[in-house]
Amino acid sequence: MRFSDIRDIYEHVNDKQIAKWTVAIPHPYKTEDAEEFIRLTNKMIRQNKRRTFGIIYKETDSLVGIIDLFRINWTDRNGEIGYWIGRKFWNRGVATEAIHLILKYAFKELKLHRIYARIFEDNIASARALEKNGFKHEGLQRHAAKVRNRWRNFHLYAILSTEFRIHKR
Numbered sequence: 001m002r003f004s005d006i007r008d009i010y011e012h013v014n015d016k017q018i019a020k021w022t023v024a025i026p027h028p029y030k031t032e033d034a035e036e037f038i039r040l041t042n043k044m045i046r047q048n049k050r051r052t053f054g055i056i057y058k059e060t061d062s063l064v065g066i067i068d069l070f071r072i073n074w075t076d077r078n079g080e081i082g083y084w085i086g087r088k089f090w091n092r093g094v095a096t097e098a099i100h101l102i103l104k105y106a107f108k109e110l111k112l113h114r115i116y117a118r119i120f121e122d123n124i125a126s127a128r129a130l131e132k133n134g135f136k137h138e139g140l141q142r143h144a145a146k147v148r149n150r151w152r153n154f155h156l157y158a159i160l161s162t163e164f165r166i167h168k169r
Contacts, residue, residue, distance in 0.1 A: 002038070005054055008063035009034040012086030021123055022084055023147055044070070051105070055098045057089060064089045067098045069106055069115070078114040079106065095129040103133060107161040116158040118144065123155075130157045134164060 010031050012018065019027035026033060044050040049072055055065035065085035072079040081102055085094050106112045119126040121140065131137075135157040143151040 006034045118154040121153040
């Protein structure tokens with residue numbers, strides 16, 4: 001991640017709707033939060049614990065989201081993905097394409113075997129993007145996290161390297 005992305009990150013993430021669908025993004029979001037996110041992310045990348053990519057919208061050549069592969073377990077060859085897309089770019093297939101690209105990277109370059117995602121139980125759009133990429137619903141994690149003073153349930157989705165198809169989207 002680059003510090004030159006702070007403005008774009010702040011512009012998109014300082015939106016109550018983005019915070020609503022994520023665990024770790026506060027609202028209101030400050031530029032200092034974006035700086036800290038980049039610092040922490042870069043440190044974890046150097047420690048080989050995470051891979052984070054900016055999502056660039058082709059038509060505007062600007063950062064419109066982030067997709068992250070984290071909790072990488074090199075022994076068991078698995079990891080979790082998380083992502084957010086700026087609200088102006090919802091319902092355009094951006095998340096679906098970003099998920100496909102990070103799966104291709106995780107399975108082909110990193111040689112991971114299983115990728116999973118945990119999404120809030122009412123996040124239908126995210127569930128759809130995961131399912132379009134071949135993720136299978138594995139279950140409901142009840143009261144899995146306390147987010148903004150409220151217990152939240154997660155749906156757990158996962159895909160194995162043997163289930164992933166590389167076909168161009």
